[in-house]
Amino acid sequence: MKLLDIFGALKKDMDVIEQQLYRSIEGDEDLLSETSLHLLKAGGKRLRPVFVLLGGKFGDYDLNKLQHVAVPLELIHSASLVHDDVIDDAGTRRGKPTVKAKWDNKIAMYTGDFIYAKALMMATTLENPELHRILAKAMVQMSIGEMEQIRDFFNTDQSVRNYLLRIRRKTALLIAISCQLGALAADAPSSVHHRLYRYGYNVGMAFQIRDDLLDLLGTEKTIGKPPGSDMRQGNITLPVIYALQEEGLRAPLLAELEQIRAAGLTADTSSAINMIRRSEGIRQSEELADRFIAKAFNALEGLPECKAKSHLKEIALFVNKRSY
Template identity: 80%
Template sequence: MKLIDIFGALKKDMDFIERQLYTSIEGDDELLSETSLHLLKAGGKRLRPVFVLLGGKFGQYDLEKLQHVAVPLELIHSASLVHDDVIDDAATRRGKPTVKAKWDNRIAMYTGDYIYAKALMIATELKNPEIHRILAKAMVQMSIGEMEQIRDFFNTEQSVRHYLLRIRRKTALLIAISCQLGALAAEAPKEIHSLLYKYGYNVGMAFQIRDDLLDLCGTEKMIGKPPGSDMRQGNITLPVLYALQEDKLRAPLLKEIQGIHAGDGSGEVSRAIEMIVSSDGIARAEQLADRYITKAMDALSGLPEIKPRKHLQEIALFINRRTY
């Protein structure tokens, strides 16, 4: 099942949001418009705008108003990807050249900054200060999460708890506030957007864990980048941490990871992946993702029984079994 099949009822509104995304980055500077357009054309699931629109269905749904949340949240996500690609020295994303690969690091960094600024400009159309406070706080946390990831490159001693806090900041928070701010912009009751935040947070945690699993178990065609890219870049993810907890695997896996870090040919990503896949790390990570999805479903049970709730349930289930 594809996402488009799940939220087909939103197609017309999502087409509008897509047009607004493209319009938002045009016109100020020819090069910045070109690089930003290159990023948007690479596609993506557009999950964050979808969550905004579905959250808005629990209040006074107004697409003209909701676009000022949906577009900025997708732009913030896109800007973070441009910066990630510079930090990770990534050549491809979604099977296409990254901005840093097609241009250079400096152009990529300014592109990310430009997209962030555009997002904030669009959000100012909404006068509710609570929306801006939540948005700004999430951006601060995202930045902290990025710094933590850099500090933890090739850190095989980090705890699972530390990893979970990092992905909360890097991924889950933006998905959580996408659900929350859609309802807040639509003037839904506080208990509604609080439950939607809880749903989005748990879905976001499961989403990132699934992403980490796909990086190890997926093919390049499936994920749009070479398998094991996280490990090459030094990002030690949940399945790796779990595998390192197994006595029989710890020493040989550490040796491979240390060799990858050294870059002298003494460590092979393919061998490390084989070890992790042979461990209980994959199953344990899958089980944790399942638990987050269960918590997301529990949050939804407190919402009114309207069709958007069903859509949110279906998206959560899709995320937990996705292959891309």
């Protein structure tokens, strides 16, 4: 089964989620609604809402409840992207101009704040205090992850452990709670939503590692941004960290990274990319992503056999082998 087949099976409910996403940012202030709509129309995989709906399949499935989890989680993800683009000085995302590029940094920051606020407003309709606690804690951790990334810009001495802690906060936690909160909102047993959290966490870790690999292996057409964008922005990702550990490669790669740092966003990263592609860093990163996917599959063991479980397995496979 392909990812499109899974989305097709959920199309009716995902259409409702998509409509609610747009409605959630309407009104209040024309410019903020316009900038928020620009971001949402740029698209995205909408994986987080899909995880919410699939998590809900393990309990008392109620779209009226689940949409008040799925929409806020996608809005939180979207808001974080707006802020990321300001920090990274990114001109494009998914092949389209970012909010900061089309307007400016100030408008982009207020757009992100506006979307965060809309997410919290929608989530307040849910009565379960545990759900609010999990959501708030994840948002705090995401903010810490953002600060850690800024702190480690062009830090060529950072460890694999530091990298993993950072992507846990920046990416994996939101995917983990998307799976968990869908089940929680559907009143699934605690053993179920704990397993789904572990599944989502490990898929999220693999997702970010694969994202970092695509930045080095993909093309501008497939990834929607110039290859090597992470390096230009000072973000030292896992394949680079591994490559820097190779004795014969460390010195020349450090020299290339220093040149990229000096040139900024106009830097030519082709030489550094070629070095990393020839290193063991690509293979090591792929192997680590594979291990996270194996852990995700293990977390699903013990859950009842159903279409949702099969869909989660297929999504995990897609995440680890995706080319966009």
